[in-house]
Amino acid sequence: MTAVERLLLKQEIEEFLYSEADLLDQRKFRDWLDLLAEDLVYFMPIRRNVKFGQHDEKENTRQGEGISWFDEDKWTLTKRVEQVLTGVHYAEEPLSRVTHMVSNVRLLDVTPEQVTVGCRFLVYQNRVEYENYTFIGRRTDILRRNGDSWLIARRELILEQNVLLAKNLSIFF
């Protein structure tokens, strides 16, 4: 891959991520689901306070083991969307106002079929009148080529919190 090809690919990926974020912010949840691969892994570990030197081994809960904030598949995310769309999911009724910021986009690994993308997320949620939550962290996505667009095959969200400083994680990341 030439430098120019790589630049164009990065541009394409960034645009994909921004428009994906826009779907969520515009509450087009069903359209957002269409961007998720059938074998999606959606994972947000719980972060723990550990001794220096133990971070690699113990800081984050692991995918496929025990309890994390999210360790789920497309079926579960589809249920979450269906739940919001019932209109009686009171934690999101009335709907929150949410903005997803995506930055620090880097291509970590490129193969003909898929790209591993690192970025930072800042998700701002404002709810009802006075509820404000800010979720900030690092994200690693695996995007799979799908015609002239992409499917999200894996999303790992490293939220920079220990005790969750929000009453709910009722929004999509």
Add this chain to the structure above:
Amino acid sequence: MSTTLPIDQMIDTQRGTISREIFVSPEFHAAELEKLFTRAWLFVGHESQIPKPGDFFVSRMGQESVILCRDSRGAVHVFLNSCRHRGMKICRYEQGNTSLFVCPYHSWSYTTDGKLQGVPLYRSLYEGVLNREDWSLIEVPRLACYKGTVWASWDAEAPDFLTYLGGAVDHLDQVLDCRDGRPGGSEVIGVHKWILPTNWKFAAENFLGDTYHNPSHRSVDMIGIGPSGEKGQRRDNEYNKGQHVWVGFPQGHGMHSVWMPEQQEYQPGYAQYPEVDEYFRHCFEERKRRQGDKARLMPFTGNLFPNTSYHGRQPRGLCVWHPHSPTETEAWRFFLVDADAPAAVKDVLRRFYMRYSGPAGMTEQDDMENWLYATQSSMGTIARRYPFNYQASMGAYKTNDPIPGDVSLQITDQTPRNYYRVYSRYLKGDGWDSLLGRDLQPIQRAAE
């Protein structure tokens, strides 16, 4: 201060009214910390979190951080997480293994049984004055391990834990025992910790058997998030043949359980996972064989006085509501499975737990919303003049029929009425006979 609180005016369990003040006022919050959380038995953790000598898990009791620790000889301790010298939090890791707790401030160090060992410059600064024996970590005077769970009380005079539990132990057993009826055998597979802007008692009383709030979970019932993936319910309906019971005990515990028919049969579930269904069918038959009549009791939710709630089966775990302030709570949920369950079963369970429970749980998110706004809209001057209503099913219960305790066969506020009756006794500083309800004969209790 707290003795001057108009407790009886605020908590009228005969009329079924409770003032909003107890949910929002700093005075009640302070009285709870001083008179209730210093005496009641509180859940601290689980032995599966500290299997080896030197293992520790940092927990909370009320508003304070404590260290649950297994010492080098294998004995379990609970210490206040604060250095005896000038108060530094001696352990800020959540869990781990150590031979010494070394204070980051001036480097006093403590062994895993709490003894002060290292005092830098001891000879030149403290010789002849400081007696190390007198400066051990502050340890809870009462500790109990029950089927893997660890409980503690700051009151040296507290009755032993099983006396404190009273008849509630039969219900707690349904949470802690193996699904096939062997005693104990659970393990913690993860802990959720999160902050919710609500009074802790909203959460505790919800688990006392507030089945009345079921409509608030309509969205998850509609879409179906249970292990069978069927629309119309958020978990498998294991209990449709049973008699639902709402049970209260004189020590303040309360729960919603189910008394199954004598000839109960396994209700298939886990339709998406036939091998898991097969496993639970096997467990069901084994449990019936091992426990006989006792196996007729099945758990739903409950709250052990004051702040340890449980879910008994789908999902399964203990949740502790730690007060931060009158209007803020830190919730810790400990998720449980049978330690020796097959890996495939554990995997299905943990996935279900995560989508059901806690801040990311599709069911409990709606609880959190309700508790937040119930707290907030009870803070106003006008709002505080109007009490909450706890009049559901007044007097509609029997004692020790069909199972021990004050048993209602319909949705009831009897369990919270009973809970707040005990709560007010703690706030008045009553003795243990009163806190355990020993003065109440069944008939008097029925009238109360």
